[in-house]
Amino acid sequence: MSAAMQNEGYNFAYLDEGTKRMIRRALLKAVAVPGCQIPFGSREMPLPYGWGTGGIQVTASIVGPEDVLKVIDQGADDTTNAVSIRRFFARVAPGLRTTERTVEASIIQTRHRIPETPLREGQVMVYQVPQPEPLYKLEPRRAETKRLHALADYGLMQVKLYEDIARHGRVGSSYDHPVMVGGRYLMAPSPIPSFDNPKMHMSPALQLFGAGRERRLYAVPPYTDVRSLDFEDHPFVPLRANGTCALCGARDTYLDEMVTDDRGGRLFVCSDTDHCGTKQAEAAA
Amino acid sequence: MSGLLPGFTDPVLDAQSAFRAVLEAMSRPGRIQRLQRPPAPPAPLSPASGAVLLTLADSGTPLFLDTGPDAEEWVRFHAGCPLVAEPAEAEFVLASALPPKLAALRAGTDEDPQTSATLILQVESLEEGAGWHLTGPGIEHAHRLRVAGAPQGFVAEWAANAVRFPRGVDVILCAGDTIAALPRSVSIREG
Numbered sequence: 001m002s003a004a005m006q007n008e009g010y011n012f013a014y015l016d017e018g019t020k021r022m023i024r025r026a027l028l029k030a031v032a033v034p035g036c037q038i039p040f041g042s043r044e045m046p047l048p049y050g051w052g053t054g055g056i057q058v059t060a061s062i063v064g065p066e067d068v069l070k071v072i073d074q075g076a077d078d079t080t081n082a083v084s085i086r087r088f089f090a091r092v093a094p095g096l097r098t099t100e101r102t103v104e105a106s107i108i109q110t111r112h113r114i115p116e117t118p119l120r121e122g123q124v125m126v127y128q129v130p131q132p133e134p135l136y137k138l139e140p141r142r143a144e145t146k147r148l149h150a151l152a153d154y155g156l157m158q159v160k161l162y163e164d165i166a167r168h169g170r171v172g173s174s175y176d177h178p179v180m181v182g183g184r185y186l187m188a189p190s191p192i193p194s195f196d197n198p199k200m201h202m203s204p205a206l207q208l209f210g211a212g213r214e215r216r217l218y219a220v221p222p223y224t225d226v227r228s229l230d231f232e233d234h235p236f237v238p239l240r241a242n243g244t245c246a247l248c249g250a251r252d253t254y255l256d257e258m259v260t261d262d263r264g265g266r267l268f269v270c271s272d273t274d275h276c277g278t279k280q281a282e283a284a285a
Numbered sequence: 286m287s288g289l290l291p292g293f294t295d296p297v298l299d300a301q302s303a304f305r306a307v308l309e310a311m312s313r314p315g316r317i318q319r320l321q322r323p324p325a326p327p328a329p330l331s332p333a334s335g336a337v338l339l340t341l342a343d344s345g346t347p348l349f350l351d352t353g354p355d356a357e358e359w360v361r362f363h364a365g366c367p368l369v370a371e372p373a374e375a376e377f378v379l380a381s382a383l384p385p386k387l388a389a390l391r392a393g394t395d396e397d398p399q400t401s402a403t404l405i406l407q408v409e410s411l412e413e414g415a416g417w418h419l420t421g422p423g424i425e426h427a428h429r430l431r432v433a434g435a436p437q438g439f440v441a442e443w444a445a446n447a448v449r450f451p452r453g454v455d456v457i458l459c460a461g462d463t464i465a466a467l468p469r470s471v472s473i474r475e476g
Binding site for chain 2: 011012013017018020021022024025026027028029030031032033034036038039061062063064065066146147149150151182184185202204206220221222223224225
């Protein structure tokens with residue numbers, strides 16, 4: 001009997017083989033057409049849509065017993081969503097190791113952040129995506145946005161960015177800022193802060209995106225051109241709070257603002273817990 | 286039926302490991318991946334193309350193959366995929382001899398480029414660091430790949446395939462137990 005059969009009657013990594021094959025075929029097409037949204041038959045998972053079912057199904061279709069899995073939620077390894085997804089895979093994928101260290105991981109499933117530690121070849125990022133259609137807020141009809149992608153007609157988004165600049169003096173999106181992939185497809189980077197957008201450009205790691213409720217997946221192969229949408233006279237500027245991490249002293253990482261009391265006290269800490277912990281340990285040594 | 290050869294030793298984990306090799310090959314065009322535990326399919330199917338078929342093909346994917354009755358029986362038994370007589374109707378096309386023209390295969394539409402065919406092409410051997418110059422997504426500077434036994438005029442056909450992006454055929458090259466892939470986004474220059 002294969003090792004995969006030993007887990008309480010569930011297949012290795014929860015999904016049945018037919019579903020995995022369907023997702024695997026979609027993933028290969030997604031890699032072949034970078035940034036293009038590919039429909040897939042999203043399954044009901046043991047947690048509700050909106051909790052990362054797209055990312056979980058992508059991870060379940062690629063993961064093997066030799067992998068090391070890291071799961072982060074807003075940069076943190078120890079938040080509810082990250083802990084429960086990591087525990088889920090530890091239960092349904094016998095042999096799989098989990099980690100909180102970015103450098104050790106072969107697969108990193110993420111909700112809304114890219115780790116501060118630079119990724120390397122051989123790593124796979126799996127993004128949980130709530131809304132895969134970057135044009136959704138401008139054009140809710142799926143049939144219409146499909147045609148716009150087919151024609152590479154992204155004027156709507158350019159007008160939106162222009163209006164942001166006209167009204168606010170700068171581009172208004174601090175997260176989920178749309179990107180052009182390979183100079184062809186407009187893509188939602190998922191709600192990562194715009195601070196993380198530049199990390200997608202020419203990343204050595206393979207990046208896969210899964211949207212469970214919307215039943216779409218897409219991909220950015222390694223070393224692919226990913227440009228945040230902007231204008232020549234208003235270049236894209238990644239946003240970052242102007243502060244210093246209160247724990248590790250970093251000035252170059254993405255920060256969360258924490259309220260510390262009811263008298264207006266607040267401080268900044270790194271959103272990436274692994275990177276911050278590593279920096280603190282280095283400073284202590 | 287008496288001579289039917291087995292498929293994957295472990296259908297779940299061997300397919301997973303083979304898929305990761307295919308995914309890695311597709312993500313880094315021109316890099317050669319060696320399959321860890323491929324099956325031993327009937328000739329002329331190679332272990333690599335057998336593994337790719339069992340990993341990706343099933344009852345939902347019409348398959349065209351030119352490898353004769355033994356291979357047909359093996360694929361039908363292990364993958365359960367419908368076999369079609371015309372390459373143009375197939376989602377997967379397996380060619381061991383002269384492949385059909387790329388232009389004759391399903392290329393998808395501009396709105397649904399994922400409905401295109403994948404050509405699994407058996408060649409004599411694959412070698413990195415010489416031969417074709419590949420550029421495109423997945424490649425930092427340039428990858429080189431020598432394909433022994435590539436069909437005549439393939440590079441010209443590929444150029445015609447690439448200009449219709451996002452439509453187009455993707456190719457998985459198989460030799461022995463190794464694979465390399467050519468997604469439609471890659472450009473080939475003869476070196």
